[in-house]
Amino acid sequence: MTVTVADSAQRLAALDPHRSFAVAAPAGSGKTELLIQRVLRLLALVDEPEEILCMTFTRKAAGEMQHRVVEALVRASKNEQSQSNSQQGDSQSCNGRPNNHQQTTLDLATEALAQDQVRGWRLLENPNRLRIQTIDGFCLxxxxxxxxxxxxGDYSEPLNDPTPYYREV
Known part of the structure; x- marks a missing residue:
C-alpha cells in the first residue's frame, strides 16, 4: 500500500485520542490497520484495557480486529526481545516519523506493552480483556x-428472530 504525505498526516491525526474521526476509504486502503493503531494508542494511555470499546458489525470483523491487535502486541514483544540495541535509526525518516504504517503499528504496540507491564494487565495471556465486539454483542x-x-433475566445468546419480543413491546 502506498501512503501519500497527505494521507500520512491524516493517519497520524486520527491517532489523537482527544479527537473523533470518521474514516471512509475503499477496501484495502488500511482502515482496519488505522483502527488497530488507534486501539494500541489508547492502550498506552488508559488505566485498564476495558476502558476502550471498539465496535464493529460482524463477529468475523471483531475477531479479526482482536487477532490483529494481539498479533501486533506479540510482534512488539518479540521485537523488544530481539532488537534491544538495534532499533534506533533505520525505522525513522528524516522528519523523525516512522517510514510506514507497519512501523507505526509496531511502535504503538511497544508503547501499549509498556503500559501493560506497568499496570500488570498481561494482555498477551488475557486477550479477552480487549473489548472488541459487535454492536449486538455490546447490547447483549x-x-x-x-x-x-x-x-x-439471564438470557445470554442473541436472538435470530426477535419478532415475538417486538410484538410484546
Whole structure:
C-alpha cells in the first residue's frame, strides 16, 4: 500500500485520542490497520484495557480486529526481545516519523506493552480483556449487566428472530 504525505498526516491525526474521526476509504486502503493503531494508542494511555470499546458489525470483523491487535502486541514483544540495541535509526525518516504504517503499528504496540507491564494487565495471556465486539454483542452485554431492570433475566445468546419480543413491546 502506498501512503501519500497527505494521507500520512491524516493517519497520524486520527491517532489523537482527544479527537473523533470518521474514516471512509475503499477496501484495502488500511482502515482496519488505522483502527488497530488507534486501539494500541489508547492502550498506552488508559488505566485498564476495558476502558476502550471498539465496535464493529460482524463477529468475523471483531475477531479479526482482536487477532490483529494481539498479533501486533506479540510482534512488539518479540521485537523488544530481539532488537534491544538495534532499533534506533533505520525505522525513522528524516522528519523523525516512522517510514510506514507497519512501523507505526509496531511502535504503538511497544508503547501499549509498556503500559501493560506497568499496570500488570498481561494482555498477551488475557486477550479477552480487549473489548472488541459487535454492536449486538455490546447490547447483549448491557442487557446482561442490567438483567433485572431489562426483564431479560439471564438470557445470554442473541436472538435470530426477535419478532415475538417486538410484538410484546
Amino acid at each position: 452485554n448491557l442487557a446482561q449487566q442490567l438483567a433485572v431492570e431489562s426483564s431479560f
